Amino acid sequence: MLELVDVHTYYGSSHVLQGVDLTVGAGEVVALLGRNGAGKTTTLRSITALTRPRSGRVVLAGRDITSRPPHVIARAGVAYVPSGRRVFSQLTVAQNLALAARGCPGRAGPWTIRRVYDTFPALAELSARRAGFLSGGEQQMLKLGRALLAQPDVLLLDEPTEGLSPTMVDALGGWLNLLRKAALSVLLTEQSAVFALRHADRGYILEKGRVRAHGPARRMIDSRELHDFLGVGRGGDPPDGSATEGRR
Amino acid sequence: MMPTAIIDTVGVLSTAGALFIVSAGLTLVFGAMRLINIAHGSFYMYGAFLLTTIAGAGTGLRFWLAVVAATIVVALIGAAVELVIMRRVYDSEHLTQLIATFGLFLIFADLALHFWGDNSRTANPPAAFAGQVAIGGAVFPAYDLVVIAAAVAVGLGLWVLLQRSGLGWRIRAAVEDPETLQAGGTNLPLLRTGMFTMGALLAGLSGAIVAPQVAVAPGMDSSIVVAAFIVAIIGGLGSVPGAALGALIIGAAETIGTIVAPTWASSFIYLAMIAVLVARPSGLLGIPERRQ
Numbered sequence: 001m002l003e004l005v006d007v008h009t010y011y012g013s014s015h016v017l018q019g020v021d022l023t024v025g026a027g028e029v030v031a032l033l034g035r036n037g038a039g040k041t042t043t044l045r046s047i048t049a050l051t052r053p054r055s056g057r058v059v060l061a062g063r064d065i066t067s068r069p070p071h072v073i074a075r076a077g078v079a080y081v082p083s084g085r086r087v088f089s090q091l092t093v094a095q096n097l098a099l100a101a102r103g104c105p106g107r108a109g110p111w112t113i114r115r116v117y118d119t120f121p122a123l124a125e126l127s128a129r130r131a132g133f134l135s136g137g138e139q140q141m142l143k144l145g146r147a148l149l150a151q152p153d154v155l156l157l158d159e160p161t162e163g164l165s166p167t168m169v170d171a172l173g174g175w176l177n178l179l180r181k182a183a184l185s186v187l188l189t190e191q192s193a194v195f196a197l198r199h200a201d202r203g204y205i206l207e208k209g210r211v212r213a214h215g216p217a218r219r220m221i222d223s224r225e226l227h228d229f230l231g232v233g234r235g236g237d238p239p240d241g242s243a244t245e246g247r248r
Numbered sequence: 249m250m251p252t253a254i255i256d257t258v259g260v261l262s263t264a265g266a267l268f269i270v271s272a273g274l275t276l277v278f279g280a281m282r283l284i285n286i287a288h289g290s291f292y293m294y295g296a297f298l299l300t301t302i303a304g305a306g307t308g309l310r311f312w313l314a315v316v317a318a319t320i321v322v323a324l325i326g327a328a329v330e331l332v333i334m335r336r337v338y339d340s341e342h343l344t345q346l347i348a349t350f351g352l353f354l355i356f357a358d359l360a361l362h363f364w365g366d367n368s369r370t371a372n373p374p375a376a377f378a379g380q381v382a383i384g385g386a387v388f389p390a391y392d393l394v395v396i397a398a399a400v401a402v403g404l405g406l407w408v409l410l411q412r413s414g415l416g417w418r419i420r421a422a423v424e425d426p427e428t429l430q431a432g433g434t435n436l437p438l439l440r441t442g443m444f445t446m447g448a449l450l451a452g453l454s455g456a457i458v459a460p461q462v463a464v465a466p467g468m469d470s471s472i473v474v475a476a477f478i479v480a481i482i483g484g485l486g487s488v489p490g491a492a493l494g495a496l497i498i499g500a501a502e503t504i505g506t507i508v509a510p511t512w513a514s515s516f517i518y519l520a521m522i523a524v525l526v527a528r529p530s531g532l533l534g535i536p537e538r539r540q
């Protein structure tokens with residue numbers, strides 16, 4: 001569904017992605033793991049052309065979308081959920097969603113604002129509230145809902161567990177299963193390898209802008225590479241306990 | 249109310265009205281593109297010059313058509329400027345942008361000298377509003393009411409656009425987070441062209457509307473851009489309601505200054521700005537910049 005071939009991306013003169021190869025199959029959930037600054041966000045930004053790769057190719061369902069304008073890539077079926085509190089804080093929840101629903105005219109799909117409210121009942125109750133006043137978890141739901149309304153084939157999630165409470169992280173796992181059932185392809189980045197690998201089909205480990213290891217998620221959970229590149233103890237949490245709590 | 253108070257109030261509202269229209273354009277463009285557009289003053293001046301040329305001595309329908317035509321021509325100039333120059337500098341540093349718009353400002357000033365000379369010109373107010381109006385013993389120029397009405401219409405129009413329309417939500421989203429908007433499928437370059445054009449349109453409209461009240465001459469570009477920036481900063485860069493508040497404050501400061509200490513009148517504007525910024529560094533209704 002989505003394929004990256006030898007992608008090199010720079011910020012100015014700093015060579016951040018040094019030839020990333022990666023694929024996400026149709027209906028597959030893929031985790032992109034790596035430490036701070038490994039290049040996870042940059043990989044997602046290279047796909048969406050918010051930062052344009054200097055060389056390499058990004059292919060979506062057989063179609064080369066490398067460095068096309070971001071809105072063209074969105075309309076081709078790639079939805080990007082950035083990390084952090086990036087909702088339109090001055091707009092209400094309903095306005096955020098309405099905007100998203102109109103973002104990709106011409107794309108047909110199953111998602112409607114009603115269905116988003118059915119999926120995230122908490123949002124329905126908050127529909128008239130300004131998005132800036134939502135909690136971190138509620139904002140995460142809004143960001144997801146917004147992305148789904150673009151009727152994507154591929155969903156890019158940047159650190160979805162960041163700042164979420166353990167209950168919200170569990171809920172997020174449920175939503176990921178839902179997306180998988182909806183046959184969406186998902187590429188998610190995480191520092192918290194345990195969460196990501198539990199819900200992913202496959203995983204990639206990124207270090208210093210290169211893919212160091214990849215494989216089926218179940219096998220990676222106990223892998224050497226995870227230990228070497230992420231400092232995650234075999235099958236357990238990293239020493240600072242950040243695996244289940246996200247960043248900070 | 250005492251007659252002088254009425255006169256002063258109408259005067260403040262009329263000054264503030266014209267300032268609001270031009271500043272609203274400036275603040276929208278800054279908010280959405282983070283672009284400090286010095287040439288905004290040029291658009292205003294061109295609105296005024298074009299009005300004098302197109303309206304000629306006409307005071308009937310021709311005057312009103314001239315307002316519309318001057319506004320449209322300035323909007324088209326704005327669109328061309330965005331397509332040819334501005335879209336190349338959005339990602340540049342502020343200094344580059346500043347130099348680009350300042351260069352435009354100088355070019356527009358020279359072109360204006362070429363087309364209209366350096367004599368000041370005047371426009372006749374439309375016949376229906378040429379005289380004086382008396383309310384409660386106060387007598388003031390009827391044309392002030394036209395300016396006030398135009399400002400109210402622009403204010404309401406922008407309010408409906410920004411609060412009630414999908415396009416408006418998109419504009420407000422672009423102010424806050426253009427990247428996320430773009431990644432959601434919005435054609436940001438097109439939206440920016442539209443916004444810049446709208447900014448130019450508002451500047452041109454303001455210039456055309458005030459033409460019968462002022463001496464239309466070279467130099468009005470620089471004086472208005474300073475005033476408009478002060479208004480936009482007081483209100484909070486990017487905030488249209490803020491521009492309305494800022495325009496009222498500056499209109500009032502100017503008028504009060506003229507009454508209290510005529511020689512210091514222009515300082516009152518800056519004092520007002522300093523007072524506001526000390527209390528609220530992001531301006532009255534400004535949103536502090538989002539940290540990345």
Ligand SMILES: Nc1ncnc2c1ncn2[C@@H]1O[C@H](COP(=O)(O)OP(=O)(O)OP(=O)(O)O)[C@@H](O)[C@H]1O
Binds near residue numbers: 016035037
């Ligand atoms: N806008 C930028 N300009 C310059 N360098 C940047 C920029 N954004 C990121 N970098 C650098 O690029 C490298 C990769 O950053 P990236 O954000 O992709 O990492 P990440 O894996 O997402 O890390 P994190 O887990 O902290 O989010 C880092 O060294 C970072 O300092």
Ligand SMILES: [Mg+2]
Binds near residue numbers: 083
């Ligand atoms: Mg990141």
